Structures are given as C-alpha cells and as structure tokens.
Amino acid sequence: MSTTRNAVLELDLERFRYSGAEHDTLAGICLSLAPGSLTAIVGDSGSGKSTLGAVLAGMLPRHDGDDLDGCITLAGREIRHGAGADPRIDPVGWARHVGMLPQDARHYLSGVRETVEEELALGLENAGVPRADMRLGIAALARKLGIGSLLTRDSGKLSGGQERLVALAALALGAAPVLVLDEPLAGLDASAAAQVSALLDHLRSEGTALVLLTRSLDGLAAGADRVLSLRAGSTSSAEGADVAGSVPAPPPAHRNPRAGAALLLEFAGTELGYAGSADPVVAGLDLQVRAGECVALAGPNGAGKTTVLKAAAGLLRPGAGRVVDHARPGGSIGLLMQNPSDQLFERTVRREVAFGLPKRGPQAARVPEVLATLGLAAEAETHPYELPASARRLVALATVLVRDPSVLLLDEPTEALDAEGVARLRGAIGKVLDRGGAVLFSTHDEAFMAATAHRVHRMEPARAARA
Structure with missing residues (x-):
C-alpha cells in the first residue's frame, strides 16, 4: 500500500469476515486520514459501519476466528493481516492513537466512578496527568460541552444524551490523534448537538483526524472533507442526494383521535x-x-x-x-x-x-x-x-x-x-x-x-x- 504523506492512519482492507459467517462483512475499503480531516462513512444499519469503526480502533479482528486480509498503517508502523502474517497488536498503545465512541455511549464509560468528574479523570489518571492539570482540563472541556452542572452527578444516573456527552468528553480528554465516532449526535438536543459540533471543529483545528459513522448526511457529515457511502460492506464516493435511504419518505399521517376518546x-x-x-x-x-x-x-x-x-x-x-x-x-x-x-x-x-x-x-x-x-x-x-x-x-x-x-x-x-x-x-x-x-x-x-x-x-x- 502506498503511504500518503502526513497520514496519521491508513487502511487497505481487502476483506473482513466474522467467525462462522458465510459472507464478508467488509470488502475493498481504502482510507487515508490526514491530520485535521473529517471523513464521513454513510450507510444504513447492517452496512458494516460499526464493524469498520472497530477495525480502525483495533477492536477487530478478535482471536476467535475472525478473518481479516489487509494492512493498517498507524503511527508509522505497518500492521499486516492475512495469510502468513503475524500481527502483534498492543491494545493499550493502539487506544492512545485511535479512540472510538461506540453507538451505545454507555459502553465507553467505566461505570465504577461515583461522579461524572471522576469518570472523566479516569483516563487522565492512568496517563499520569498531574491532579491540578486534570481539574483544569476537565473544567475547560465541561464548559465547552455545557456539562459543568453534571460534574458532581452520579454517572450512573444520566439520561442517554447526557451519557453521550460525557463519553465524548472522556474521549476528547484522551487526546488521541484519530477519533472514530459512531452516530455522535444520536439522542442529543439541538443545543447539545451544536456544542458537540463546535468541539469537533476545535479538535480538527488542533490536528485530530475524525471518522464519522452515520446513517444520514446530517449537518456534521455535510462538512466532511470526504464522504463515502457504505453499502453491503463496500465503499464508494457519495454526494448528499446520492446516499440512498438518508431521508426516508414518511407514510401518510395517522388520523386524528376522535373527540371525547377514553x-x-x-x-x-x-x-x-x-x-x-x-x-x-x-x-x-x-x-x-x-x-x-x-x-x-x-x-x-x-x-x-x-x-x-x-x-x-x-x-x-x-x-x-x-x-x-x-x-x-x-x-x-x-x-x-x-x-x-x-x-x-x-x-x-x-x-x-x-x-x-x-x-x-x-x-x-x-x-x-x-x-x-x-x-x-x-x-x-x-x-x-x-x-x-x-x-x-x-x-x-x-x-x-x-x-x-x-x-x-x-x-x-x-x-x-x-x-x-x-x-x-x-x-x-x-x-x-x-x-x-x-x-x-x-x-x-x-x-x-x-x-x-x-x-x-x-x-x-x-x-x-x-x-
């Protein structure tokens, strides 16, 4: 695979198949992520978006029969998968370079910390960040996302949208060069979605490469440097009007309830x-x-x-x-x-x-x-x-x-x-x-x-x- 100058991650994936599956989930996907870029992968449920995100984040293949042929270049190191290859992956080291917000944001949170502030501090503590710097960094990011009032809350008693904001904040604090975001605006109100968009713009300005996995060309995806349509596990370049299923045609509205109904x-x-x-x-x-x-x-x-x-x-x-x-x-x-x-x-x-x-x-x-x-x-x-x-x-x-x-x-x-x-x-x-x-x-x-x-x-x- 030819290496693009200054790319922070490159993927040349020939195929990926889950253990026991009859067909490939992904095939023929090439990505090159430059610092500060935003790449949108648009596809319906079942198209393979989350699988692609897990491959980029080093979560796949697992060691139970998953089959991947291809090459990933990360932080200057080429990692090959397939016949005769013996890829050695350090999951902790990979996570320092690629962070992923899963579709269910709750899965990113530890669930063992009593407050949101302690949850956000977990990754910084593991990285040895001084306590004073931790507090300043958490407070500054909380202001940007409008979650300052949540810092003292029980992290296990948040709404779905609040969980997503906290998980995104924890991910951003990790300062990985590449972030993979699976439906990052799902469950967010308009104000929170605007704050997330502003934070992602700020991360891009600092050189973070973003990969957005989404079902539709929303406002966030519309600002991408590159938009790829993922269908049946394969990608193609896409324009907003060409992405099938991005805007469902609503069926006729149901009749109004009768007056005096029970x-x-x-x-x-x-x-x-x-x-x-x-x-x-x-x-x-x-x-x-x-x-x-x-x-x-x-x-x-x-x-x-x-x-x-x-x-x-x-x-x-x-x-x-x-x-x-x-x-x-x-x-x-x-x-x-x-x-x-x-x-x-x-x-x-x-x-x-x-x-x-x-x-x-x-x-x-x-x-x-x-x-x-x-x-x-x-x-x-x-x-x-x-x-x-x-x-x-x-x-x-x-x-x-x-x-x-x-x-x-x-x-x-x-x-x-x-x-x-x-x-x-x-x-x-x-x-x-x-x-x-x-x-x-x-x-x-x-x-x-x-x-x-x-x-x-x-x-x-x-x-x-x-x-």
Missing part, C-alpha cells in the same frame, strides 16, 4: 425524582393521553423525558401528585427502553419475542405476525446480538408489541433505526392507534415527531421551570 394515561401535578437526589427531575407535570392519540415528549437532555416514561410504566413512584393508568383493568402498558440491550437476553429472536408468554393462547399466536410486521421473520432463529443495531431495536419493540399494550411507551425510538426501520416503527404505531390504543414517546428527532405525533408536550428541567 382517557388511558394521566399525570396530575406529578413530581418525579430519584433516591439520593436533592431536587426532583420533573415537577408539576400535568399530561393526559387518550385512546387513538400519539403524544411526543420533547425537550433538552436532562428534562426528564425518560423519567416520565418510567413513571408511566410503573417503574417510578411520584414524590407528589398522581400517575394514573386508566387502561387497567383489561389493558396494559408496554415500554421500549432507549437502549435495546436492556431488554434482550434470549438466544434467538423468536425466543426473545415469545419470552414469558403462555405457550398457547392469542399472544403466543401473534409472535409470527409481529415478526412479519417488523420485517424480522427471516431472522427468527438468529441471535439478537448478531443483528445490526436497527434490527435489534425492532426486536426489542417486538417484545413489547406482542403483548398488545393499550399504551405504548417509546424512549428515543428512532435512535439507530435506518429508513426502513423508521417506516416499520411508524406502521407499528399506526396499528396501536387504529385498535384504540395510545402512544407516548420521547425524541429529539424533530422530523419523526412532526410526521408521527398528534401533539407535542415540551418539557424543561425542573430547576429551569422553577427559576
């Missing part, structure tokens, strides 16, 4: 919080959701959208006021969590969706129907974690839909979904509404919200509401 879910003067927290997360919430109605919860990260959904599902008790499930008796509430991994634990998709159902009865009989509705029929005997992120989220959704909930709760449901997945999600929502159920969902996806919700309940952090 009340299914009610919040009245509701205050919600967590044990050990001095202040409530949500205060004075008044919200009603009726049969045939789809309601969106919108607001900045930390406004309490996920907390409201947990309370609706009966996972949190209000500190004041009421949360009333009018769907019972005879109805039920189902919750799709923001992270599908919190809901998936069986060996096959079919077993996952059927888990806990009577072996005979109407719900068990619905398993094939629900799988077909969500485009999962062909994956019924596949392990959920062998599926791409979009399909995993649909599997988690299937585990909820199969129980025919009267009220369907969805936490950031479009996160990681490709265009086909979004269309199937909207179709599933339509079926719930058509049979007289209701849907309450949280999102930062303004386009999905406008196309799907009958009305929007906008929230703000409880502290801001009292100010």
Whole structure:
C-alpha cells in the first residue's frame, strides 16, 4: 500500500469476515486520514459501519476466528493481516492513537466512578496527568460541552444524551490523534448537538483526524472533507442526494383521535425524582393521553423525558401528585427502553419475542405476525446480538408489541433505526392507534415527531421551570 504523506492512519482492507459467517462483512475499503480531516462513512444499519469503526480502533479482528486480509498503517508502523502474517497488536498503545465512541455511549464509560468528574479523570489518571492539570482540563472541556452542572452527578444516573456527552468528553480528554465516532449526535438536543459540533471543529483545528459513522448526511457529515457511502460492506464516493435511504419518505399521517376518546394515561401535578437526589427531575407535570392519540415528549437532555416514561410504566413512584393508568383493568402498558440491550437476553429472536408468554393462547399466536410486521421473520432463529443495531431495536419493540399494550411507551425510538426501520416503527404505531390504543414517546428527532405525533408536550428541567 502506498503511504500518503502526513497520514496519521491508513487502511487497505481487502476483506473482513466474522467467525462462522458465510459472507464478508467488509470488502475493498481504502482510507487515508490526514491530520485535521473529517471523513464521513454513510450507510444504513447492517452496512458494516460499526464493524469498520472497530477495525480502525483495533477492536477487530478478535482471536476467535475472525478473518481479516489487509494492512493498517498507524503511527508509522505497518500492521499486516492475512495469510502468513503475524500481527502483534498492543491494545493499550493502539487506544492512545485511535479512540472510538461506540453507538451505545454507555459502553465507553467505566461505570465504577461515583461522579461524572471522576469518570472523566479516569483516563487522565492512568496517563499520569498531574491532579491540578486534570481539574483544569476537565473544567475547560465541561464548559465547552455545557456539562459543568453534571460534574458532581452520579454517572450512573444520566439520561442517554447526557451519557453521550460525557463519553465524548472522556474521549476528547484522551487526546488521541484519530477519533472514530459512531452516530455522535444520536439522542442529543439541538443545543447539545451544536456544542458537540463546535468541539469537533476545535479538535480538527488542533490536528485530530475524525471518522464519522452515520446513517444520514446530517449537518456534521455535510462538512466532511470526504464522504463515502457504505453499502453491503463496500465503499464508494457519495454526494448528499446520492446516499440512498438518508431521508426516508414518511407514510401518510395517522388520523386524528376522535373527540371525547377514553382517557388511558394521566399525570396530575406529578413530581418525579430519584433516591439520593436533592431536587426532583420533573415537577408539576400535568399530561393526559387518550385512546387513538400519539403524544411526543420533547425537550433538552436532562428534562426528564425518560423519567416520565418510567413513571408511566410503573417503574417510578411520584414524590407528589398522581400517575394514573386508566387502561387497567383489561389493558396494559408496554415500554421500549432507549437502549435495546436492556431488554434482550434470549438466544434467538423468536425466543426473545415469545419470552414469558403462555405457550398457547392469542399472544403466543401473534409472535409470527409481529415478526412479519417488523420485517424480522427471516431472522427468527438468529441471535439478537448478531443483528445490526436497527434490527435489534425492532426486536426489542417486538417484545413489547406482542403483548398488545393499550399504551405504548417509546424512549428515543428512532435512535439507530435506518429508513426502513423508521417506516416499520411508524406502521407499528399506526396499528396501536387504529385498535384504540395510545402512544407516548420521547425524541429529539424533530422530523419523526412532526410526521408521527398528534401533539407535542415540551418539557424543561425542573430547576429551569422553577427559576
């Protein structure tokens, strides 16, 4: 492979195949990353984006039969994989050169530190940075990302968007010459997304090479030096209008709920919080959701959208006021969590969706129907974690839909979904509404919200509401 002058990383990948797989996941990919460059890799779920990111970050191949042919040049050292090659990789040394923000940002955080500030200090401590310098660096970066108020918070009690901001901050503090970012703006409100974009511009100005893995040509990807479309594991140059599936065409809006429809879910003067927290997360919430109605919860990260959904599902008790499930008796509430991994634990998709159902009865009989509705029929005997992120989220959704909930709760449901997945999600929502159920969902996806919700309940952090 010819070496580009001043490149901080080069990849000449002939093929990559997971152990036991029948086909290559990646093939014929060449990348050369210059200092301060931004390379966008755009593709639908299942195209191989996350696999490519893991190869660049030295996480693949593993030593259990993964098959990689090709060459990576990193920090002037050429590492060859394939027949006759004996690549020796130092994972710690590689991580100093290439940092990766995974699609599930929680996986980047240690989970063993009590506060966000301590979490951010972990990598600096391991690098031997003096304590005074650590504090200054963390405080400066927290200001840039607008997360100063999170520094004393329990890192295990953050919203999904806050987790992503903290993980990105920890990654930036590592000062690796190359950063691979898998959907870095997912789950972020507009203000946080703007702060992340500004931070990434600053990192580029200091010479950091960025690789953006994304489903669509958003504002961040539009500023890339090079945009590559990844389809079936192979790349080609792409322009914004040529990236298939980047902007899904929305199906027709569902009909409006009829006047006087039955009340299914009610919040009245509701205050919600967590044990050990001095202040409530949500205060004075008044919200009603009726049969045939789809309601969106919108607001900045930390406004309490996920907390409201947990309370609706009966996972949190209000500190004041009421949360009333009018769907019972005879109805039920189902919750799709923001992270599908919190809901998936069986060996096959079919077993996952059927888990806990009577072996005979109407719900068990619905398993094939629900799988077909969500485009999962062909994956019924596949392990959920062998599926791409979009399909995993649909599997988690299937585990909820199969129980025919009267009220369907969805936490950031479009996160990681490709265009086909979004269309199937909207179709599933339509079926719930058509049979007289209701849907309450949280999102930062303004386009999905406008196309799907009958009305929007906008929230703000409880502290801001009292100010």
